[in-house]
Amino acid sequence: MARIMIVDDAEFMRMIxxxxxLMHGHEVVAEVNDGEEAIQIYLEVKxxxxxxDIIMPDMDGKEALQKILIMDPEAKIVICSSIGQQAFITExxxxxxxxxxxxxxxxxxxxxxxxxxAEPN
Numbered sequence: 001m002a003r004i005m006i007v008d009d010a011e012f013m014r015m016i017x018x019x020x021x022l023m024h025g026h027e028v029v030a031e032v033n034d035g036e037e038a039i040q041i042y043l044e045v046k047x048x049x050x051x052x053d054i055i056m057p058d059m060d061g062k063e064a065l066q067k068i069l070i071m072d073p074e075a076k077i078v079i080c081s082s083i084g085q086q087a088f089i090t091e092x093x094x095x096x097x098x099x100x101x102x103x104x105x106x107x108x109x110x111x112x113x114x115x116x117x118a119e120p121n
Contacts, residue, residue: 001024001025001026001027001118002026002027002047002048002049002114002118003026003027003029003045003046003047003048003049004021004026004027004028004029004047004048004049004050004051004114005028005029005030005031005032005038005041005042005045005047005049005050005051006018006021006028006030006031006032006051007031007032007033007034007035007037007038007050007051007052007053007056007061007064008031008033008051008052008053008056008080009033009034009053009056009057010053013053013080013103014031017051017080017110018031020107020110020111021114024111026114029045029047030044030045030047033056034056034057034058034059034064035052035056035058035059035060035061035063035064035065035067036058036059036064038050038052038064038068039059039064039067039068039071042068042071042072042075043071043072048076048118049076049077049078049114049117049118050068050075050076050077050078051078051080051101051110051114052064052065052077052078052079052080053079053080053081054079054080054081054085054088054089054092055081055082055085055088061079061080061081061088061092062088062091062092062095065077065079065092065095065096065097066095066096069095069096075096076098076117076118077096077097077098078097078098078099078100078101078113078114078117079092079093079097079099079100079101080100080101080102080103080105081100081101081102081103082102082103089102098117099113099116099117100113101113
């Protein structure tokens with residue numbers, strides 16, 4: 001199972017994602033509020049996958065995505081975005097995100113994205 005870092009400014013969303021991941025055998029190695037904090041602890045926890053919100057205060061997910069990929073070009077980052085933010089998703093995929101989850105999401109949909117990214121090709 002995957003070691004996952006959750007990056008979202010909404011505590012309730014982190015809790016929902018964490019509970020789903022833990023119920024399905026994944027390990028949550030870190031939970032952070034924004035992109036700035038994600039960059040600071042990414043190398044400490046070295047997660048298999050980062051689930052990152054796109055709209056956050058201080059540093060948004062797009063900028064954090066770019067900076068993490070500079071530090072670790074092998075980073076596996078999944079963008080989580082609300083409906084209606086298609087342009088952000090498209091731009092994030094061009095930068096190097098490996099997948100996206102549209103909020104609100106079904107647990108199975110999120111787990112499918114994680115499974116596809118976590119499994120070696």
